[in-house]
Amino acid sequence: MSAGPATILVYVGLDAVGDGLMKLAFLRALKAAFPQARITWMAGKGHTVYAGILAPLVEGLVSEVLDQAGIGSRASELFGRRPLAGRTFDLIVDTQRRLLTSLILRRIGHERFISAAAGFLLSDARPPAGYRRPASMVAQLMDLVQLASGQPADACAPLPNDAAIAAAAAALLPDGACYVGLAPGAGGRIKCWPLERFIAVARRQAELGRVPVFLLGPAEADWAGAIREQVPNARFPLQEAAAVTPMLTIALGRRMGAAIANDSGTGHMLALADIPLVSLFGPTPADKFAPAARTLTVLRADNWGSDKMDAIPETAVLAALDKCLL
Missing domain, CATH: 3.40.50.2000 (Glycogen Phosphorylase B;)
Structure with a gap:
């Protein structure tokens, strides 16, 4: 050989x-x-x-x-x-x-x-x-x-796991809870599922004893106040971190049971955390841009007759997320 x-x-x-x-x-x-x-x-x-x-x-x-x-x-x-x-x-x-x-x-x-x-x-x-x-x-x-x-490709080689970054993620999301990630942002608002639906999904996770974790980038930071009012136990680790890097976002993802994201950079970072991911697509083609998550559920607006993100029903997202967490 x-x-x-x-x-x-x-x-x-x-x-x-x-x-x-x-x-x-x-x-x-x-x-x-x-x-x-x-x-x-x-x-x-x-x-x-x-x-x-x-x-x-x-x-x-x-x-x-x-x-x-x-x-x-x-x-x-x-x-x-x-x-x-x-x-x-x-x-x-x-x-x-x-x-x-x-x-x-x-x-x-x-x-x-x-x-x-x-x-x-x-x-x-x-x-x-x-x-x-x-x-x-x-x-x-x-x-x-x-x-x-000459063999099927398998993206199984491990990414680096920096001990200091892993410790920072553990301080932001301590052991002992089932964390569910929610990444409501994207590069353009037309790619965003409505924020009120992300909040509704987060409220349901809290009712089930899980801890919602919102990953908000600089463009979404001002959403945190409205989310806190409606989901008091939600966590916002990127707003609390001393320094935000892709490595930290991936390390936070590794501490989650599953996550939901729009077609976004954060969605691809969560995929690299090798956790179950529910990926939401509307005007952009999922066949071309879907993250390479090891366990991936793609929900596309065109399955409900539209390319608008609000066509994706809340019930479908909740069902997909529950399946990831079973």
């Missing part, structure tokens, strides 16, 4: 925060498939948050980040000095599909090259006949892992 690649280069154009959160499932699966490999993450056309705000999340998964590498954009790169001259990788995984970029990347020294560009034309491994590219970006990336490893 082959020992697998010792060195892997992953190429991306760039990673904003949302991209970086979604791609963590792919990175965890790649590391799980090749646990001994040294992974280099290269952002060829811009900045990757793995070299910035999300760097703590990829410790132990990525050995090296090449940020803003300036590779993969110009036809002139097809000639002359090779990109990353002098370096060779056992495996290159090209996560984008622009043919010019893929041709440039193939000039980097390598043993195997995996790429979906031009219908996998340049790839050393290809999917079977009849393959249809999934709508989900995460699923597309998982398919690359499966091609590289």
